[in-house]
Amino acid sequence: MRTDDLIRALAADANRPVRPIRRWLVGALLAGTALSIALFCLVLRPRPDIGDALHSSAFLLKALVVLCLAATAATAVIEAALPTAPRRGRKVLWVAPAVLVVMLIAELISVPASAWPARWIGHNAVHCLTLIPILSAAPAIGLLIAMKHGAPSSPTRAGAIAGLMAGAIGACLYAITCPDDSPLFIASWYTLAIVATTAACAAAGHRILRW
Amino acid sequence: MDCASHESRWTMLMEQSLAGDSNAYRELLELLTPALRRSVGSRARSAGLEPEDIVQEVLLALHLKRGTWIVGTPVAAWVTAIARNKLVDAFRRVGRRQEVSIDGVLESLWSDSSVDESSAYDVERLLGTLGERQREVLQAVSLQGYSAQEAAARLQMTEVSVRVTLHRTLKKLAATIGRSRNAD
Numbered sequence: 423m424r425t426d427d428l429i430r431a432l433a434a435d436a437n438r439p440v441r442p443i444r445r446w447l448v449g450a451l452l453a454g455t456a457l458s459i460a461l462f463c464l465v466l467r468p469r470p471d472i473g474d475a476l477h478s479s480a481f482l483l484k485a486l487v488v489l490c491l492a493a494t495a496a497t498a499v500i501e502a503a504l505p506t507a508p509r510r511g512r513k514v515l516w517v518a519p520a521v522l523v524v525m526l527i528a529e530l531i532s533v534p535a536s537a538w539p540a541r542w543i544g545h546n547a548v549h550c551l552t553l554i555p556i557l558s559a560a561p562a563i564g565l566l567i568a569m570k571h572g573a574p575s576s577p578t579r580a581g582a583i584a585g586l587m588a589g590a591i592g593a594c595l596y597a598i599t600c601p602d603d604s605p606l607f608i609a610s611w612y613t614l615a616i617v618a619t620t621a622a623c624a625a626a627g628h629r630i631l632r633w
Numbered sequence: 634m635d636c637a638s639h640e641s642r643w644t645m646l647m648e649q650s651l652a653g654d655s656n657a658y659r660e661l662l663e664l665l666t667p668a669l670r671r672s673v674g675s676r677a678r679s680a681g682l683e684p685e686d687i688v689q690e691v692l693l694a695l696h697l698k699r700g701t702w703i704v705g706t707p708v709a710a711w712v713t714a715i716a717r718n719k720l721v722d723a724f725r726r727v728g729r730r731q732e733v734s735i736d737g738v739l740e741s742l743w744s745d746s747s748v749d750e751s752s753a754y755d756v757e758r759l760l761g762t763l764g765e766r767q768r769e770v771l772q773a774v775s776l777q778g779y780s781a782q783e784a785a786a787r788l789q790m791t792e793v794s795v796r797v798t799l800h801r802t803l804k805k806l807a808a809t810i811g812r813s814r815n816a817d
Contacts, residue, residue: 423689423760423775423776425666425688425692427775427776428692428775429659429662429663429692430659430774430775431771431774431775431799431803432658432659432662432692432693432696432803433655433656433659434655434774434775434780434781434784434799435696435796435799435800435803436650436654436655436659436696437653437655437781437796438796438800439653440651440699440700441700442700442703442704443700443701443703444703446700503701504703504714505701505715505717505718506706506710506711506714507714571700572698572700572701573694573698573701573715573718575714575718633694633697633698633807
């Protein structure tokens with residue numbers, strides 16, 4: 423086929439409306455989050471002391487970290503779907519981990535070493551490790567589908583960032599039911615759960631996001 | 634023409650294209666093609682690849698991924714990024730890992746030297762992977778230059794199904810090129 427012929431064919435296909443990639447991603451994010459919220463309402467409930475927790479600084483700081491991760495991942499997700507080189511999106515991803523490290527140091531200073539193990543192990547780390555990925559599943563699948571409409575310069579990285587975004591949403595929801603607010607707990611189990619989700623989506627991205 | 638006037642022209646045509654103006658779209662692709670030949674040509678040849686194949690691959694990718702151009706951002710940078718990605722893919726296909734500098738690609742996009750269209754077309758081989766209907770529709774709108782409406786009348790299809798078939802065919806072409814990469 424000559425290039426001119428190909429151009430004619432492409433022009434003939436140009437009338438169909440094009441959905442901008444941002445709209446795909448935002449739609450996937452909203453739909454996935456709504457599904458995860460529905461799942462939460464069906465099988466989980468807020469921790470019994472949620473009313474008091476909303477006034478405790480430990481819970482609010484935990485909420486700050488996970489919300490911060492979700493917000494920064496959202497800007498990175500859009501950049502990751504584009505063929506152009508990422509700009510500032512990936513740098514802001516360090517904000518949430520940095521906040522967590524500061525909280526962790528404050529915790530280690532203010533809490534006696536004898537209390538560390540109990541706070542680190544918490545009430546139910548296994549719950550944390552299973553529920554965060556489960557609550558992340560719908561946003562992860564949605565974002566990967568939306569990413570298929572993108573043109574990521576690195577499929578693996580795009581998958582990873584989609585997984586990070588989904589993991590952050592799972593963590594935000596799980597935080598509502600999770601009774602453990604210690605940065606020692608968050609830095610271990612939340613992080614591990616989010617890293618696992620990120621890695622799974624990176625592997626999926628590597629396979630399905632080539633274009 | 635200098636960069637700024639290229640850019641503003643391309644941006645205007647891109648905006649019109651996304652609004653559904655297929656004449657503007659065709660003009661844009663016709664302007665981009667020689668620019669792509671310049672930027673892709675020598676790099677492809679040095680890797681033993683047929684430049685025009687890569688140009689066609691880039692055009693297909695530009696078409697199918699035009700939703701990733703963000704309104705208000707430079708068209709040239711976006712075109713360059715797509716071209717660069719496809720060049721890297723093509724190098725990988727022939728087993729070469731090569732860094733393609735984005736600046737070099739962007740620079741040659743603007744230069745005024747002209748490059749002849751070469752005559753080997755790998756896409757020809759890919760046409761063999763299409764179904765009969767797909768090939769008929771593709772040939773009607775490309776080789777024979779019919780509009781979707783005219784092609785529909787000739788092929789006794791509805792206009793909608795011509796459009797759907799055409800879109801699927803283009804996606805398949807692009808995907809088939811990608812698969813031959815994964816096979817290596």
